[in-house]
Amino acid sequence: MKQIINLFAVILLLLSCTSELDTEQIEHFDFQPVFDVDILYFDLNNNNLTDQNGLFRQVVRDTVDLDIFDDGNIRDAFVKAEIKVYYQNTFYRQFDTNFYFVDEDNHPVDTGNFIIEAADPSHSEVTGEVVFVYDKDSNPAFVNFRKIIVEVTVTPDDLPVEDATLHVQSKGTFYTNITVE
């Protein structure tokens, strides 16, 4: 039976042709997807700026674990991150804001700092946007972060705290290079 099948295959072979194909190229190739993803957001109001004893909290701080770079494949694929932060402030106060990217032991590997301007009677709401760029070549330690510590220092630090809000939102545009082997 095999000989008969082979005979017919040979007949077809004689009757058919095929263009040259390079099958090796499928064994290794790269592609560069870009991902746009929300990261974190928060809203601060007057309750956040006073503690349970009614004292002013000049520095408010919180931490979020983000272990996306635990995976070695993701670390290898990482090329660049553009972290975009947008804010809306109706406080008549300035907020000195820091995003600390820290490792498991809370050692900073990178930071992002920006000032949120105070609103005033002529500008009841202040908005703005800042962008931080972390590049694999110029910031090779960036892939070592496992937490983001957000620290906000408020000035002036007097009471009472007005009824206002600060909204901060952030997203990341992540550039990657993925190798298929």
Add this chain to the structure above:
Amino acid sequence: MKVMKKVIVLYVLIFGFQLQAQFNALTYDFSGHAMVLNTNPGARTEYQSVFGIPAMSNFRFFAGNSGFSAYDLLAPDTSFNTKLEQILENLDNTDNLLINYRQDLINVVWADLDGNLYQAGMYWELDYFNNFPADLLRLAYDGNASHLYEVYDMKYLAAKAEFVQTMYFGIQKNISRELKLGYRFKLYSGLANAQSTGNGGTYYTTDGTHNYYTHHLDDINVDVKTSGYSENGDRNYYLNKFLLSGNLGWGADLGFTYHPNEKTYFTASLLDLGFIYYSKDIQTYSLRGNYQYEGVPMEFPDEGTQDYWQILKDDFEANVYEEDGDDAYVSFRPLTLYASVKFGTDNLRKVSCEDFVNPKTTYDNFVGFTGFAQLRPVKMHLGISAFYEKKWNKHLYTKFNLTADNYSYYSLGAGAVLNLGRLQVFMMVDNLAGLSDLAKSKKQAIQFGFNWIKF
């Protein structure tokens, strides 16, 4: 080197792929062909009995890719990424790859004194289908940044692979001089199956309320089911399932031929109206749920912090859950519909009185049209063919057709049936032009076989 490449492509087509003549237009209603009853149990035949040479009576091979050819992806001297991007740009959500192989192990046809035909046999069939979810592939290749507000539908995630053995018994009855009806009962034995079909749900992004975006997973409903998979890959595991695997099902084929006058023939058939109940060696995986993500909401508590990431993960797992199981499931066979009309074009001739199976008169040349529809996941496989059929003499029958279907706007096919005494040899090629460059062809179907025929 060129010959070796041709060998590789040809052998991959024949042996590496699991191929089937999905739109078997050349064999359909080809009355001199030993396997004509396979596509219509009510077909007119030019013989009264057939004994298929065991395991050699019929090989059918088909490969079709509506999205791209092998050359589109693997042409040398061009950047692979350039070719891949070109393919992704032109790919549609309903493009698919279909590969199928059928081999008849036993095929016997015989007639009674009234001219009614009986058919019995067994064949196995390897079938592979996958849909190309073009939007999801572009999402994976480009990332979401350049496709931010598109909606991605999981229904285009569809694939199925199956190895089935079928035993059948059929009857064709002469209802009147004008009408033949045929019926074939099938017993299926599913040797192996893997499928992910009937999926649903969407992923999309909108402008956010609290953050830049809201990423949505809506009504996600994805299933993957397998049966007959042997983890140790033991070949004997599959051989031992030969004949009756325990995954059984049944089905039927129906068909008729109606000729209101000597010149005109109308036919139609419905094939594989059936199912298989898979209950052995089952593994299933399901993903269900709804979820929205706007980033991590930080709260700045008076003291300490919350494990926001863990809360996020717990929330996700509570709303989008995975399930593994081993519940039995039903897999429907790909229901297939054929219909044709043909007209005799030359002078009527009388046939031998011995030819009691058929009308006493017939034509040697026919022209006509055949239509085809097959139920597949996501999109039906449709085709239409115009054909010219000629009986040269008792030893040689030929058929030529021009076909349009999901895989090609047009393809010229040809088939020949050669009767060497009582030995019939046939060969059909659906896409002659595709033979000139297999690598650039998006479709090819080849069929051949050996049978003993009695006229």
